[in-house]
Amino acid sequence: MTEKPGRIGPVRSSNDFGMVLDANDREIIEACQRGDYDAFRALFEAHKDRVYSIALRYSGDRSAAMDIAQDTFLKLLGSIQNFRADASFESWLFRIVVNACLDHKRSGRRLMPFLDSLLDAVKAPAESALHRLLRAERELSVQAVVAKLPPEQRVVVVLRYTEGLSYEEIAEIAGCSVGTVASRLNRAHKALERRLSHLKVRGGANG
Amino acid sequence: MVRQEVPSDWMERSLEQGLTRVRAPEELWDRVRSPRIERPGVHIRMNAARMSACATFAVAIIVLLWGVHPRIAGGALQLRSSNPAEIRAWVFAKTGLDVPLHSGQLIGASVKQGRVEVAYSAGAHNIFLVVSKNRDKNARYSWTADGQSYMLACAEPRELAACLLCHVGG
Numbered sequence: 001m002t003e004k005p006g007r008i009g010p011v012r013s014s015n016d017f018g019m020v021l022d023a024n025d026r027e028i029i030e031a032c033q034r035g036d037y038d039a040f041r042a043l044f045e046a047h048k049d050r051v052y053s054i055a056l057r058y059s060g061d062r063s064a065a066m067d068i069a070q071d072t073f074l075k076l077l078g079s080i081q082n083f084r085a086d087a088s089f090e091s092w093l094f095r096i097v098v099n100a101c102l103d104h105k106r107s108g109r110r111l112m113p114f115l116d117s118l119l120d121a122v123k124a125p126a127e128s129a130l131h132r133l134l135r136a137e138r139e140l141s142v143q144a145v146v147a148k149l150p151p152e153q154r155v156v157v158v159l160r161y162t163e164g165l166s167y168e169e170i171a172e173i174a175g176c177s178v179g180t181v182a183s184r185l186n187r188a189h190k191a192l193e194r195r196l197s198h199l200k201v202r203g204g205a206n207g
Numbered sequence: 208m209v210r211q212e213v214p215s216d217w218m219e220r221s222l223e224q225g226l227t228r229v230r231a232p233e234e235l236w237d238r239v240r241s242p243r244i245e246r247p248g249v250h251i252r253m254n255a256a257r258m259s260a261c262a263t264f265a266v267a268i269i270v271l272l273w274g275v276h277p278r279i280a281g282g283a284l285q286l287r288s289s290n291p292a293e294i295r296a297w298v299f300a301k302t303g304l305d306v307p308l309h310s311g312q313l314i315g316a317s318v319k320q321g322r323v324e325v326a327y328s329a330g331a332h333n334i335f336l337v338v339s340k341n342r343d344k345n346a347r348y349s350w351t352a353d354g355q356s357y358m359l360a361c362a363e364p365r366e367l368a369a370c371l372l373c374h375v376g377g
Contacts, residue, residue, distance in 0.1 A: 044236060052231035066238060069231065073239040135224070142225025161226040189214040192222070199221055 029089060032080050044073060050163065051097050057158040058101040060147035071100045094163075094173045098155050138199055145195045153188040156181055284315035284326055298323050298338075304355060306338050334361040 028046075031039030048069070055068035075096050083092060146157055152174075159170045167185075171178045214222075286297050291308035294316045298306050301318045312328045322339040337358040349358040 041236070044239060048231040048235055049228060052235060053228040056229060057226045062232075066232065066235060069235055070238045077239075138221065139225040142221050146222075146226065157222070158226060161222040162228055189218065193215065193218055196218060196221060199217065 025089060026085060029080065029083065029085070032077075033083070040077060043076075047093060048073075051093070053162050054094070054097045054158055055101060057143070057146070057162045058154055059104060060143050064104060068097070068100045068104050071103075072097045075100065088172075091169075091172055094159070095175075098159075098173060101155065102151055141196060141199060142192075145192055148195075149188055149191060153184045153191075156184045157188045157192075160185060283317065285317040287315040289313045289315075294325060298325070304338055304340075305353075306336075306355075308336075329361075334359060 025046075028039050028042050032043055051072050052065055052069045055072070056062065056065035059065050059068060072093075076093065079096075083089065146154060149157060155174065156170050159165045159173060165173070167178050167181045171181045174181065213219075286294065288294055288297075289310075289312075291310050291313060294313060295306055295308055298304055298316055298318070302321065302323055304323055306323060306325065308325065314326045314328050314333070316323060316325045318324075322337055325336040325338065327334045327336065337360055339356050339358075340354075341356060349356065351357065
């Protein structure tokens, strides 16, 4: 079955998401809703890594990830007045990120710059140079294969493996059933298993 | 009950390592604080494609106008006319030069620095019959008659051969 990429619909429910706002978060969001600059900066600092990581793992491109993350925070700021205090903020935020990802136009190959990744790997401490390079190469392979998945399969894979969300949480963000999430993940796993079989031969993720 | 298939260990580890969370670049805040509306990486390619298409279209239009309607190319003419008598009278009034003209592909005339330029359309190019009191000795296709100097000029010299058939002996 071919899936059509498209924007994700409204979140059906948010109280069962599991990530509830604590009093501090609620104060920050309320301050944002009053137009407090420092509060928005604090909100940005608290969530920038998650937003950027999802964008990067979805797009596979640092420049595209910056665009997506920028769009996400601008949309967040533009619509934070509509956020209800009884809803799950993270579910709401992830839905904005995911929609920004799906909206982002594909522009050329979505592969991480090879040189950057290898240089990052060499700089990383506590591993032999060979292991670091092999690890970087393996990570690039994974990212390249994930980048070839259909957009809606890619979204669930990124939410699952970058954010470690449960099927239920992904379903809530994606506005679909848990069964649909399971189906998309299963198909993604099969495609990845096929395309990443060379990693299995070389010893999987141990090296 | 939804069946959640568990991927193999090696693949799950590969995915977790390959898709691990990363730190956002410091400049992200600058991008959010001062939004960059344009996305050069994408738009330059788009603009280049559009510019290329526009340039191709413009060249096609110019070639079409130049080739099919060469008269339009003589836009700088001071007199637009295909009537030899009218051109002859206008030139005489402007310069005192009497220029007998053959009828044919005449499109008009201009007077510049005491010289008369009579324009003809010929194939893909306009050809000018330049008439003056003084002969340009360096000009290749030139001659004198009745105390006046005549010279043929064209961007494509090969086109001049056809003109000489009429004008030789002026």
